[in-house]
Each structure stands twice: as structure tokens, then as C-alpha cells.
Amino acid sequence: MKKFKFCMVLTVVLAGALITGCAAGGNSAAKGRSGDFLSTVSWDAEYDVVVIGFGGGGAASAITAADAGARVLLLEKAPEGEEGGNTRYAAQLVLGLRDRAKGLEYYKAMRGNYDNQGDDVIQFIVDGSMANFDWIVSLGADKSKLSYRDYIEYPEFKGAEGTTVLTVDGEMWTSKFWKLLRKNVIDRSNMIDIWYSSPAVQLIQDKESRIVHGVKVENSGKIYNVRAINGVVMAPGGFENNDEMLENYAQLANATSKGAKYNTGDGIKMAIDVGADLWHMSALSGPDVNFVNPDTGISPGYYYTTTVKSAAGAYTGFGAFNTINVGGNGARFMDETVAPRHGHVESAGTWFSLLVPQNAWCIFDETARNTVPVYPAWSKGMVDEIAKGWIVKANTIRELAEKMSIDPAALAKTVTTYNQYCAQGNDPDFHVDPKYLKPIATGPFYAFPIQASLTNTQGGAKRNVKCEVIDVWGNPIPHLYSAGEFGSFYTDIYNGGGNLGECGFTGREAGKNAATVKRDVPASSVMENKETVDFRPRNAAISAGSGEYLGIGSGIGGDLTVKVKMEGDRIDSVEVVKHNETVGIGDRAVEAIPRSIVIFKAPGRHNHPVDGPDIVDLSAVFNLNPMDDPG
Numbered sequence: 286m287k288k289f290k291f292c293m294v295l296t297v298v299l300a301g302a303l304i305t306g307c308a309a310g311g312n313s314a315a316k317g318r319s320g321d322f323l324s325t326v327s328w329d330a331e332y333d334v335v336v337i338g339f340g341g342g343g344a345a346s347a348i349t350a351a352d353a354g355a356r357v358l359l360l361e362k363a364p365e366g367e368e369g370g371n372t373r374y375a376a377q378l379v380l381g382l383r384d385r386a387k388g389l390e391y392y393k394a395m396r397g398n399y400d401n402q403g404d405d406v407i408q409f410i411v412d413g414s415m416a417n418f419d420w421i422v423s424l425g426a427d428k429s430k431l432s433y434r435d436y437i438e439y440p441e442f443k444g445a446e447g448t449t450v451l452t453v454d455g456e457m458w459t460s461k462f463w464k465l466l467r468k469n470v471i472d473r474s475n476m477i478d479i480w481y482s483s484p485a486v487q488l489i490q491d492k493e494s495r496i497v498h499g500v501k502v503e504n505s506g507k508i509y510n511v512r513a514i515n516g517v518v519m520a521p522g523g524f525e526n527n528d529e530m531l532e533n534y535a536q537l538a539n540a541t542s543k544g545a546k547y548n549t550g551d552g553i554k555m556a557i558d559v560g561a562d563l564w565h566m567s568a569l570s571g572p573d574v575n576f577v578n579p580d581t582g583i584s585p586g587y588y589y590t591t592t593v594k595s596a597a598g599a600y601t602g603f604g605a606f607n608t609i610n611v612g613g614n615g616a617r618f619m620d621e622t623v624a625p626r627h628g629h630v631e632s633a634g635t636w637f638s639l640l641v642p643q644n645a646w647c648i649f650d651e652t653a654r655n656t657v658p659v660y661p662a663w664s665k666g667m668v669d670e671i672a673k674g675w676i677v678k679a680n681t682i683r684e685l686a687e688k689m690s691i692d693p694a695a696l697a698k699t700v701t702t703y704n705q706y707c708a709q710g711n712d713p714d715f716h717v718d719p720k721y722l723k724p725i726a727t728g729p730f731y732a733f734p735i736q737a738s739l740t741n742t743q744g745g746a747k748r749n750v751k752c753e754v755i756d757v758w759g760n761p762i763p764h765l766y767s768a769g770e771f772g773s774f775y776t777d778i779y780n781g782g783g784n785l786g787e788c789g790f791t792g793r794e795a796g797k798n799a800a801t802v803k804r805d806v807p808a809s810s811v812m813e814n815k816e817t818v819d820f821r822p823r824n825a826a827i828s829a830g831s832g833e834y835l836g837i838g839s840g841i842g843g844d845l846t847v848k849v850k851m852e853g854d855r856i857d858s859v860e861v862v863k864h865n866e867t868v869g870i871g872d873r874a875v876e877a878i879p880r881s882i883v884i885f886k887a888p889g890r891h892n893h894p895v896d897g898p899d900i901v902d903l904s905a906v907f908n909l910n911p912m913d914d915p916g
Contacts, residue, residue: 319806322491323498328510328811329818332358332478334799335500335513336520337485337552339363340370340545341785342769343520344466345792346799348424350518351476355800358511359470359477360502362484362521363547365822366865369463370522371741371770372788374544376599377462378436378450379421380414380786387447388414391780394442397635399776401564406774409750413790417451420789421462424469430454438626438780439636450782458597462785480504480820484551488517488765490559495756496763496806497559504820512811516799519754519767520792523742524550525571534566534744539643540737541577543584548741552771556746559765560756566744568777569638570784571628572737574610574619574645576659576675584738586660589647591624592721598661600624606653607723609703610735612642615686615695617703620715621647627740627779636778641737646689648700651727659733667731676733685730700725741784745772752795764803766795827862835862845875 333355336347347359361368382388388411396402422428436450453461470477480502487501489510499512524530525542527550532538542548553563575584587599590610594602604622612618619630619639629636647659654666663670670676679685682700683693704724706712712722746754746767753761754772768791770784802808827846829835834849845864850857859879866875 318494319491319496319498322494322496323512323807323811326489326498326510326512326811328499328512328815330358330509331512331514331810331812331817332356333514334358334516334518334796335360335485335511336518336796336799337500338370338520338522338769338771339368339470339479340520340522340769341372341463341466341788342767342771342792342795343370343518344372344470345789346518346520346766346768346796347477348466348469348473349793349796350800351473353797353800355476355515357477358513359479360483360485360500361479361481362551363481363545365481367547368481369460369467369545370548371544372466372785373460373463375463375740375785376457376781377452377460378434378457378782378785379417379452379462379789380410380780380782381417381433381449381451382411382414382447383433383449384444384447385411385415387444390444391439391442391448392444394444395439395778395780396776397778402774402776405750409790410774410787413794414786416793417786417789420793421451421453421465424465426453426465436781439778448780450786458599478819478821481822483820485521485555486551488555488559490762494763494805495560497765498806504818509818513764513799514806514808515801515803516764516766518792518795518799519552519556519746519765519771520769520788520795521552521771522548523744523770524548524553525739525742526550531742535569535638535742537572537641537737537739540572540641540739541575541582541584543571543575543587543738543740545741546582553745556754556772559762561746561754561762561765562757562759563744563772564747565773565776566742567638568743568773568775568779569628569739570741570743570779571625571739572639572641573625573628574639574641574647574735575738576647576733576735577738579675585662588624588738589659590619590621592622592718593624594657601657601659601661603653603657603659605721606649606656607725607727608647608649608653609699609725610645610647611691611696611699613644613691614642615691615699617699617714618642618645620712620717622717622721627781629778639737641735644690645735646691646732647735648685648696648725648730648732650725650730652723653725654731670733671731676731678729678731680729682725682730685732689732741770743770743773743775743779743784745770748772748774748791750794751798752791753798763805764799766799768792768795832857847879 334350335358336343337360339359339361347357350357392407432452432455433449437445437448483502483504485500486503488497489499490497497517502509502511526548530550531540573588577584590604592605608621609617610621625639628638630639677688682697686693686696707722707724710719748754748767752766754765754767756762769788832851836847837844846862848860848862861875864875
């Protein structure tokens with residue numbers, strides 16, 4: 286019996302010594318375990334930091350990590366020229382608060398009764414956004430042209446008057462902020478490698494230590510293991526292009542994305558796989574309603590349900606005219622004249638995401654058709670869109686309903702009721718401003734299908750103010766960070782400029798912390814005596830022949846290269862030989878504009894006319910800068 290007790294005591298003492306040893310010499314023990322795990326993986330490449338996603342958050346993370354001395358790999362799912370995520374397509378408003386006290390009040394008011402956003406997060410949002418001005422200047426923006434402007438989505442909230450956003454060179458809708466970020470990434474090519482068409486498919490984690498050691502990357506159908514010595518930053522964007530996730534997390538079916546088409550929720554699956562908690566999965570910037578081009582899957586505009594006509598050409602004000610929106614039962618479901626506040630509408634004092642029914646349609650009459658196009662890109666009188674079959678036309682409302690697969694009696698009743706509201710000057714259903722109550726009375730009648738469209742989703746892996754990814758027990762997952770809209774700090778309602786501002790301050794924090802040298806992993810390389818894979822783009826040089834000029838212009842997607850061939854004093858041809866414009870939208874302009882050019886201001890020459898339908902200065906159209914003299 287005594288011998289048994291002695292063994293028990295000895296066992297406890299030894300166990301205690303082991304535990305104490307692990308605590309006191311934790312780094313060496315962890316290094317040993319990490320080294321053992323690292324040896325079990327067949328590595329193909331190694332970097333200090335790996336960043337997943339070349340959008341705003343990923344770019345900010347990569348820039349910050351590189352400036353801290355880290356060798357960075359930036360992974361992008363999209364092919365070269367289509368990178369940028371939603372940052373590329375956004376209005377280029379960057380949250381840049383100037384009044385801290387009012388900013389704290391406003392963001393606490395926006396939080397409302399949600400419990401999953403602490404005061405520390407709100408302080409981080411406010412302080413981070415206040416630092417955005419100096420950061421953008423540090424990237425090379427002209428300080429004198431980096432302007433503040435008021436952009437308050439919830440003026441009724443306390444502190445709202447202190448809400449401001451920044452615009453680079455005062456520009457909106459031109460990808461100006463995105464192009465500044467992209468330039469800074471490219472300028473650091475000695476520290477940042479970019480792999481396009483190379484999606485991250487899984488995080489490489491030691492399940493015992495929980496350390497994330499790297500990323501599995503797919504390229505050309507093969508999987509490669511890339512080690513991240515000090516950290517991985519997840520910035521893959523949202524899940525607005527994943528139908529299953531939209532249905533599961535947001536109760537949205539038949540929804541579409543306005544911007545990035547490569548945001549398919551891959552990061553959410555990767556985060557779940559390593560034990561990350563999720564948050565804000567139902568928080569959306571959207572939906573509002575839009576027509577979706579059946580050929581491209583893209584909406585031709587930001588929205589049309591507004592009475593405002595944009596000087597920047599973002600919307601036409603079509604909602605001010607003789608229109609209503611109906612669902613599959615023929616009933617109206619919204620105020621057709623007001624754009625939701627990033628998809629949110631008020632109900633009984635609370636703001637909710639707009640509910641968009643299935644089989645929804647915009648109905649309008651001949652009077653509306655002859656006012657303005659629905660979208661800036663549409664033809665006058667929508668004659669082209671009617672000819673394509675995008676817009677349904679009928680002589681009566683009942684006939685229109687049949688073509689829309691809606692009960693004719695139900696739609697006729699809705700239109701009759703709405704016209705009565707117009708006559709009375711009062712809409713008791715959705716409270717349309719009386720000055721916009723215009724009847725649908727003059728045939729023919731028209732309709733086009735509409736569906737829920739999203740600017741972006743906010744949900745993803747939960748993170749703390751160090752931008753560390755948090756597990757389901759509230760603990761940071763070692764060496765894993767996140768930035769941007771993937772796991773955004775915003776809980777529900779949203780103020781414009783918030784996501785681009787968040788890309789800045791979360792990217793800086795995540796990049797800094799990911800680049801910090803870690804002591805719990807071996808510093809020795811895993812690539813000794815191994816061949817490293819390298820998928821950096823190798824672009825062939827573009828040369829100019831005899832009588833040709835090359836120039837660099839600027840598009841929404843970045844630089845484009847133009848080749849102009851001269852025959853004596855006249856232009857023989859104009860060709861855009863490389864561009865990064867969006868398929869189905871920007872590339873149409875790239876194809877059309879050269880055909881309309883009749884004047885080219887060649888270096889050292891006078892203007893020389895050629896035949897053509899319009900008079901356009903190529904240097905103005907493409908913002909052209911000479912690259913080469915003629916050969």
C-alpha cells in the first residue's frame with residue numbers, strides 16, 4: 286500500500302514537472318512540436334507572410350507587412366486584370382472621421398442593441414478611420430487633393446454630424462483609391478509576390494498547437510503547400526456570389542452581386558476548418574433591387590430606385606416617374622422612389638434589410654419610358670432593351686401580367702389602387718412622397734424583372750482589435766489574422782465608406798501583426814535543398830513598330846496600353862493592346878472608343894484629322910502618357 290502511494294506521488298510530481306517545464310520553456314517546446322509538424326508537410330514555397338485576397342484589405346495588409354520587412358505572398362483567385370475585389374468597384378469613399386467624440390457616439394448609435402460589438406471595437410473603428418488620412422498620404426496621394434466630405438446615412442443618430450469620408454483627388458466611381466493601393470503593391474515587387482488565378486483552398490494548421498503554418502494554394506489544377514513563417518492574413522472578401530450561403534445566412538434566394546464576382550465565401554469554409562468562430566453573417570450592404578443583364582450576370586447600374594439624378598452618371602432618377610415594383614403575387618413591396626440605405630429600410634423605428642420577393646418586377650408606362658432611361662447605359666426610350674426582350678411590352682396591364690406569369694386580376698388591382706393613391710396624393714402603403722405619385726395610366730405598358738442585388742456581405746471569421754481570428758471559445762488562433770469585409774466589425778446597418786475605411790485600418794493592423802517575428806516556430810527554412818514554385822506573372826513586352834506609338838492610359842481596372850499607327854499625318858488605326866476592364870462593361874468601351882477617335886495628339890506633332898463620326902482627343906479619352914517614340 287505504501288509503495289502504491291509513493292508511485293502515485295511520484296507520478297503527480299513528474300506530471301507537475303512536465304507541466305511546469307512546458308510553461309517555463311514553452312517556446313522551445315512549441316518550436317519542437319512545430320518543427321515536427323513542419324516536417325510532415327511537403328512544402329513548395331515559403332514566405333514570412335501570406336495574404337489571401339488582393340482587394341483593399343489584402344493590399345493594405347501586404348503593403349504594411351512588406352514595409353515591416355516581411356517577404357509577402359499575395360494570393361488572388363481572379364486572373365490578372367480582374368483583381369481588386371469590391372474595393373475596385375466601390376464609390377471610392379473611405380471612412381475618415383475627424384471628430385473622435387462624435388464618431389464614438391455615432392457608431393454606438395449604429396450598433397443599437399447588438400451585443401456582438403464591444404466598445405473596444407467601436408474605438409478601434411473610430412481611431413483607425415481617423416488615421417486613414419495620413420496613411421493615404423503616405424501611399425503617395427496628393428495631400429492638397431485628399432478631401433473630406435460629409436456622408437451621413439443616419440442623420441437622426443447622435444453624433445452623425447461628425448461623420449466624414451475621404452476621396453482621393455476628390456474622385457468617385459473611378460477606382461482612384463483602389464488604383465493607389467494597387468500601385469503601392471506593385472511598387473513593392475521586391476518584397477511582395479503576387480500569384481493570380483491562385484485561390485487559397487485550405488489553411489495548413491497543426492491541430493495540436495493550433496498554429497496556422499501556411500496555405501494550400503491551387504494553381505492550374507494542382508495544389509501547392511506554401512509556408513507562412515510568421516502569419517497568414519485572410520482578406521478573401523464576402524460570400525455575395527455563393528447562392529447556398531446567401532440562402533443559409535441571409536435568407537436570400539436569387540440574389541446577385543454588384544461588384545466582385547470572385548467573392549464566393551471560400552474563406553468562410555477555410556476559417557471553419559481551423560476552428561474559427563463566425564459573426565455578422567446576416568449583416569449585408571444590401572439588398573436593393575436591380576435588373577441583371579442575362580448575358581453577363583451583372584447589373585448595368587448601382588440602383589434605379591431613387592428620385593435623385595446623379596451628376597456623376599451613377600443613376601438617372603427613373604424612380605421619380607410612373608413606376609411601381611411588384612412581387613410574384615402582383616403586390617407592391619417598397620417605396621419605389623427611395624434608394625435603401627445600403628439595402629436597409631425603416632420599419633416601426635428599426636432599420637432592416639429590404640425584403641425582396643421572388644419573381645419581382647418593375648412596372649412602368651409609356652410616359653415613364655419617354656422620360657429618362659432606367660440606367661445611364663441604356664438607350665433613349667429603352668428601345669434597344671425592348672428589342673432585346675429585356676423589357677416586356679403589352680397593350681394592357683392584364684396582358685402584361687400574363688407575360689410576367691403573374692395573376693392578371695391581382696396586378697390590375699394593384700395598379701388601380703396605386704393610381705387612386707396618385708389621384709388622392711397619398712400613399713398609405715409605402716408613403717411615397719406625394720410629388721412623385723404619378724399614375725401608371727398611359728399605354729403601352731412595360732415591365733422588366735428585378736432581383737435582390739448586394740454591394741457586399743459583412744460576415745466571416747470573428748476577429749479582435751488586433752485583427753487576430755478568434756476561435757469558438759474566444760481564443761486567438763495562432764498566426765491567423767483577417768482584414769476587410771471578411772468578418773467585418775460592422776454588426777448590422779452600415780455607413781457608406783465604412784468598408785474601404787475598414788480595409789485600411791484592419792489591413793494595417795493585420796499586416797503589422799502578421800509580420801511580427803514569432804518565437805513559437807522554428808526560424809529555419811523548410812525549403813533547403815528544395816525547388817520553390819513561382820507563379821508570378823511574366824508579361825511579354827509590348828513593342829512599337831515603324832510609325833507606331835504606345836501610350837499608357839488609366840481605366841477602372843488600372844492601366845491600359847494603347848497602340849496608335851500613323852500613316853503620314855493621319856491615324857491609320859488605334860488599338861487597345863492591353864487592358865484590365867470588366868468583361869461585359871468596361872471592355873465594351875475599350876472596343877468602341879478607338880473607333881470613334883479622329884484626332885490624336887502625337888508627341889512632337891500637330892493634331893491630325895481622320896475620318897470618323899465624332900471628334901475626340903485620344904490623349905484626353907485615355908489620359909494618355911507617351912511610352913515610346915515611333916519606331
